[in-house]
Amino acid sequence: MLELQQSDLHSAFGDPVLGSISFLNEIMSRYPDAISFAPGAPHLAFLDDLDVARHVDTWIAHQVAERALSREQARSLLYEYGPSRGLINELVADALRRDHGIEAGPDAVVVTVGAQEAMLLTLHALCARPGDLLAVVDPCFVGIRGAARLLNVPVVCVDEAEDGVDVDALRAQCRAARSQGGRIRALYVSPDYSNPSGSLTSLAARRRLLALAEQEDLLLLEDGAYGFTAPPGEEIPPLKALDTEGRVVYLGTFAKVCLPGTRVGYVVADQAIRTDDGSQRLLADELAVSKSMVTVNTSPICQAVVGGMLLEHGGSLKALAQRKSELYRRNLALLLDALDRHLPPEAGQAPGVSWSRPAGGFFVRMRLPMSADTALLETSASQHGVLWTPMSHFYASGKGDNELRLSCSYLEPDRIEEGTARLAGFLRQEVASGRPSGTGPAPPCR
């Protein structure tokens, strides 16, 4: 009987970055009664919004009205293969223009199987030559590092500064790469309440980043996943809306504003390509071509569900996301309030424990005076019934040993309260026990 050798398979297998999601699933399955602040899962209050048949009908009726199709012709689009670039590109482009000031035509949009496929396709297209590097903000979403790992694209890390990416560090990295014969081709950045750190890039920092991209000739891969959670009036324009030079590729997902179960995302790639044969092409055209060899096309049924939901909200992403945005902010406020009550800094019950205070997003970043490692997580789960994510999972550089990520997106208020009480009890006990810290005292969390 054949036995394959691990060393004969792709070297990505066994890399921790590819295993971090299954690690979390595994520990959650072992402690089913624990309250979990680990996954950034959607809240199930919105399950009632999902009416697959109605959304599909809405989208079909729109096709009939807008494209002069018969109902049968419109329905047949669900059944057949479809264009690799997608069916709802115009809806997406219109919504991005209206809601976020992103000016890009439907021809610059490729509808993908979640933002994950968009990341893979974009990296594949851009980081193709030996020496091409991807820069990421450290810590960052594991999906981009995983995609880079699959594609054998080396990753360089840039620290976060107070209000966004450390631009000076990025510039230094660009120059260092060039001096070694390589080039940083793109920076992956999530400027709105990023996963996992929850940090927000200021408008000034966004402009600095765009200027740097122009100076150092790199692209910015902007992940807009959590922008919808910004408090009303506090929205900052996406990088792509500020991008006058074509430096930004925008990665979008409907997982949060609609639901993960459709697996629909998109990429806006309006960059012109100087082709060998003189033909006019956009980066989006090339991404659609490579998509045809990855997943052929995004399920028309799923696109119709998302398209229908969008149409039922006047074609507005903001209107579609409004109730969700409110609920997620409520949960975040409840968590921050519970932390303040259960771990009052002035009481000094858990010295060295601090946490961030984001105004949006799914994530609170907490610093401990000890190593927030797998062993600590096991203790937390088995003895206190509360789970969280070690932040080291999200660092490419090996940092973050003293940090953890808390997410409360999918929890009910009473679970947030009870979970925080458990976490506080656990931390008080651990801090009092004086176990050794992983990498020395951490600076307080902003």
Next chain:
Amino acid sequence: MLELQQSDLHSAFGDPVLGSISFLNEIMSRYPDAISFAPGAPHLAFLDDLDVARHVDTWIAHQVAERALSREQARSLLYEYGPSRGLINELVADALRRDHGIEAGPDAVVVTVGAQEAMLLTLHALCARPGDLLAVVDPCFVGIRGAARLLNVPVVCVDEAEDGVDVDALRAQCRAARSQGGRIRALYVSPDYSNPSGSLTSLAARRRLLALAEQEDLLLLEDGAYGFTAPPGEEIPPLKALDTEGRVVYLGTFAKVCLPGTRVGYVVADQAIRTDDGSQRLLADELAVSKSMVTVNTSPICQAVVGGMLLEHGGSLKALAQRKSELYRRNLALLLDALDRHLPPEAGQAPGVSWSRPAGGFFVRMRLPMSADTALLETSASQHGVLWTPMSHFYASGKGDNELRLSCSYLEPDRIEEGTARLAGFLRQEVASGRPSGTGPAPPCR
């Protein structure tokens, strides 16, 4: 304004293999009134079978009954992220066992975004080292060559023999590769009425192929897409059902037996891996891990549609496919009959024109005494209103210049008749005109 250089992007862009699908779409859109034998599209008679809401309900009811979930819990599976390996793995494994004699547990199955993603993941895992090669039967499905091109996996070609792959040629290729320090890691093969040649691999040839895989230490990537079209009583077991040594990775799709619009496929990869850490893992486990960085998971909504359709047919792929199989065979018989009537060989009206006579599948292969190139296709479309696919699109070796592919899967009987009449008229005229043949007289088509 930024302009990207084509030479800075992945070299796959511009490769004809990635452009062949858009070429066909483009020519079809320029000649909307032509009868097209080009695409292997599904027949829309079955659009009425699609009742998204009912299929989803069927699947939910099954989850409630089998997994002791509440209806709400089962519904929530549609809404959320899901396991990378899939939700309908047990249904798939049961159906493959019952219908095709493939003995593999649900843990050996990964549900993918169509068979295309299954191909990409499998190639990525297996052809990972420098010198790792993929062998393909020439001609073959463009999707596997496109996936190899994206992943920079070199492809070697093996000719077809009378009843399947030319095993001696494959053995010679394996040895040649080894003598150059490389290795053929896998052969992609579609033994049942393959796309595009329509050829069927005999049982004896299947056994020879399995023996060779063992002798030369390679894997067989079996694409089972068209097996369901075999006439009753003429089904030949898949390679995977004959595979006692774990040499076959089976690639499946629901695009043909259900519908393309769900984008659901699967891979059966029950090969054990000798891991560095001694853990027990299957190739499927690694494919699920890499899938999490390509598309995260296959849409649960789409899996529920497919799962529901399967359940409504007693969990049997054969029962599900029966009406389709009958209709596609009817169309094939109509096409072959029309060809016989419009181009009777004994009449000598188009000497040198011959075609294959498959008993199943979507495709008839035709040989011409002239080059079946793009220029000929333009003439056929513009002057005779009939389209087909130049077979050279499907050859990796540059052969096939005198061949074309005819597909009639999605056409109505009157269109098949009229299209064949047009094609026959065109060919009679072209042969009479005595235009130069591309590569000399071709052997008659079997």
